[in-house]
Amino acid sequence: MTYRAINLSEKLGKFSDLWAPKIVAEMNDYEFKLVKFSGDFVWHDHKDTDEVFIVLFGNMEIEFRDGLVQLAAGEMYVIKKGTEHRTRAASECHALLVEPRGVTNTGDAGGDLTAAKDVWV
Amino acid sequence: MTYRAINLSEKLGKFSDLWAPKIVAEMNDYEFKLVKFSGDFVWHDHKDTDEVFIVLFGNMEIEFRDGLVQLAAGEMYVIKKGTEHRTRAASECHALLVEPRGVTNTGDAGGDLTAAKDVWV
Numbered sequence: 266m267t268y269r270a271i272n273l274s275e276k277l278g279k280f281s282d283l284w285a286p287k288i289v290a291e292m293n294d295y296e297f298k299l300v301k302f303s304g305d306f307v308w309h310d311h312k313d314t315d316e317v318f319i320v321l322f323g324n325m326e327i328e329f330r331d332g333l334v335q336l337a338a339g340e341m342y343v344i345k346k347g348t349e350h351r352t353r354a355a356s357e358c359h360a361l362l363v364e365p366r367g368v369t370n371t372g373d374a375g376g377d378l379t380a381a382k383d384v385w386v
Numbered sequence: 387m388t389y390r391a392i393n394l395s396e397k398l399g400k401f402s403d404l405w406a407p408k409i410v411a412e413m414n415d416y417e418f419k420l421v422k423f424s425g426d427f428v429w430h431d432h433k434d435t436d437e438v439f440i441v442l443f444g445n446m447e448i449e450f451r452d453g454l455v456q457l458a459a460g461e462m463y464v465i466k467k468g469t470e471h472r473t474r475a476a477s478e479c480h481a482l483l484v485e486p487r488g489v490t491n492t493g494d495a496g497g498d499l500t501a502a503k504d505v506w507v
Contacts, residue, residue: 267453267455267456268454270455270456270458270461271461271462272461273460291464292436293435293436295484315412317418327389329387329389337391339393339394340392341392341394341411361440365414
């Protein structure tokens with residue numbers, strides 16, 4: 266039997282909406298999600314979990330209350346739980362997120378950019 | 387303050403030993419580890435956890451008792467817990483692994499390829 270790998274470029278080709286993470290894999294109780302985004306997100310934090318960004322295409326910044334980190338394709342960063350942050354990208358950026366199942370993308374901040382959960386691609 | 391992203395290529399440039407995973411990041415109680423390998427690993431499983439491979443360079447196969455999956459750079463796969471498997475690569479392959487802290491690379495199989503834990507790069 267031949268099993269099939271998850272091809273991240275192929276998955277990225279299947280959607281174009283921004284700030285709307287799509288699940289590509291589950292590992293234990295964690296989800297791996299692809300997301301495309303451009304512009305500024307909202308300030309928020311995740312009280313109960315760290316969050317991982319792995320940039321696949323483009324460039325992004327994660328702004329913190331006391332500074333920022335810049336990421337290019339091939340770079341990753343772990344946002345520690347409870348740390349307020351805001352992601353942004355001057356032009357479209359694609360990233361792989363890793364976080365526990367069921368995390369809300371905007372934390373408790375809410376607003377228009379709050380995305381549906383459990384959407385697979 | 388400027389924080390620093392984890393550059394995966396830069397980290398890969400810092401070691402050359404094979405089958406010896408190196409931690410680059412921690413997220414909650416999970417580790418992200420870079421590994422270089424070539425040839426065949428040993429049959430083993432992880433009784434308590436799934437395991438993720440994200441291929442960064444080259445090509446690899448994961449052989450199962452009932453089949454196999456082929457992965458190229460930009461592809462990922464989740465090996466479900468308790469599933470016997472053997473990784474292999476015809477020529478050198480580089481991957482990012484995700485698994486809970488403290489997992490032994492050879493499971494209970496032991497042998498010469500059992501790697502030290504808690505090694506960072």
